[in-house]
Amino acid sequence: MTLSVENVRTSRKVLAEMEYTPAGIDKGYSGKSLYVNLSEGKIEPKTVTREMKDIFTGGKGFGLWYLWQAVTPKTKWNDPENEIVISAGPIGGITQYPGSGKSLVVTLSPTTNSIMDSNVGGYFGPYLKFSGWDALELQGKSAKDVVLYIDGDTGKVTLEEIELETGASHLVSEILTEAFAESEEDKKHISVVSTGSGADNTLIGLLNFSWYDPRRKAVRMKQAGRGGIGTVFRDKKLKALVVRFSGLTGKNNNPVDFGKIQKAGVKIHKEINNFDDVQCRMRQAGTANLMTTMNDYDLLPVMNFQYGSHPEGKKISTEVFISKFTQNIYDGCWYGCSMSCCKAVDDFELKTGPFKGEKVVVDGPEYENAAALGSNWGIFDPDFIIEANFYCDTYGIDTISTGTMMAFIMECYENGIIDKEITGGLELNFGNQEAAMELLHQMGQGRGFGKIAGLAIRRMKEFFVKEYGADPDFLQDIGMEAKGLEYSEYLSKESLAQQGGFGLANKGPQHDEAWLIFMDMVNNQIPTFEDKAEALHYFPMFRTWFGLQGLCKLPWNDIEPEGNKQLEEANKVPEHVQNYVDIFNGVTGKNIDKEELIRQSERVYNFQRVFNLRMGFGKREHDKVPYRSQGPVTVKEYESRAERYDGQLKELGYDPESMSTEEKVKVMRQHREEMYEKLMDAVYLRRGWTNDGVPKLETLKALGIDFPEVVEVVKNHL
Amino acid sequence: MILVNGKEVEYEEGMTVKRLLEKMNYTFPMIIVRVDGKLVNKEDWDTFKIPRGAKVQALHQIAGG
């Protein structure tokens, strides 16, 4: 066993290095990015141009631009040209406004073969910027496992070989934090990006971004989870990234108008302090505050998204998780986040796997994890969920994809598509905790049926059809993936707008672009196609903006200012939108308004759509969704909500009493699929795209992104 | 009958806002209620009686999971 601090310190062998004078930050930008070629051991600075800032703003925008230049239409995720780009954005790192420490990660994904982006907490992004780098570009592949160390204090970047033989990401983070810190006090100046053995063994590897929690004396981690970024990381033979920066002051961004930022911050801190306990209770429950609500509103995925609630849902309710989380402790994933929602379970004793019997700190579960690793598997045991959450993180596999694909496997098992012989003895029925946990360990360790599961749903569908003669149509209906990415954990059947929110999302069905279920299904505020299309324009654009800036979405609408309810557009939380305009202007000295805010996003959003096109995707056919996301696939599903569905059929002019359930399923399906097609028409029109989903030249021109290489791509599809 | 978010719901004699929300299983903590266009504050939910034929909006204030 070589995993000790001493060993790490003594085994460090520098393969390449670069000394630099950290660029001072001016108005939110350092003006430099750090390029590392792992094949050649090359480390060099690049200049961030004014054009980049004007067009792509930062964060995900910079990631997309660098990746665009790095790859060709033929590049695959595991080609050396593929890059992982990490960037914080111009607002990233301020400490006066909650939710301002996010890193944006961009790469070509192993599961979608197209662009993936992820927004993640932890201290890495801000420390990277304050160390002098607006972005970090990682290209090439190393021959051996390497660690990249950025010392923002001394101005040195080193690519190192370090003896660090573990597949457990929490240990990698802990040990590197300790080894690179000079003292206990210094640990909070370190942030580590790492993954675990699951990223070597599956296509759904994630990246953990750490920070040191001095109150717990423990390393905490947030995840860049979606789309296999961790798998790309390990393919490049990266073991970890470490950044060290000790000069945090609250003014490191050198903002133009500090007072403006402070004013917005004071206002929202007061709102959180005054209202969080009666609104979302983020400080007590984190995003797990949604558990009870989703079960009550028939939106919690149960047994592979067949159903939206379950009587046993109360066993994994919000209150249950509140009782598991350590309370009255600061749980922010960046300085100054008074929303403090990164809840943790302390001293959790593991019952299975390589760390059985050990007591650990578990980061989470968040709502997505609890739904993915619990109800969606027909499991309603909070301790099981906490354990599965811990192992997903430390193996470095995405909780959401793991959840959705295991649910798919379970439904295949229950339908006899796969059996015990194929699974190596695992009885993967819904609700079988032991089998589910064993499969998770197999995935993390690259054993048995875990190797098949780790391919994720799209490839598994092909495999089951080819190897076991499964019905491809049925698998298409129940396999909850689109564009190659597994769905995140909300039932969208009764909300057409949310079907679009998932299906039309650039990277695949993740809810970070739009979550319109209440506006649509419950409030009935967007009844027409035009209304839905407007919402599917505004919200994805608005939410894209967080990813350009290094911001977290949660303080936007998981806390509401007092007068918000009186306002016409209460769902947009106008006062908070103004706060964002103010803090952007306060940092950068620019003078944007809320319309320009949307345009900043539109540029990047449309560019990403064109980038998808360039990689062979990004058209109408790629926005198709599995029918399970739109309506009841099976007779059993229909009958579980027969009153609702019969009522809907009556409204459509059918007489359900005279029809068999099979007939009802069929006509309902025809209707819902037609609605989705019409929705696509309306959204494309609103976004300035052709009916095939291709951004029109005039749209690109109006946004100022009609540069020749972009036009060249689009022209081929018009 | 009353209309709740544009959909017909059976009216009950003496129905308060609180009762209506219970009946609808609207448990979400951030709901704005308007009855015939007028805002009903949360502290009045258990006393405010909804008139027969009223148009009720029970707007769930979140656009994002």
Ligand code: SF4
């Ligand atoms: S709201 Fe939660 S996830 Fe967002 S920055 Fe704050 S602590 Fe982190």
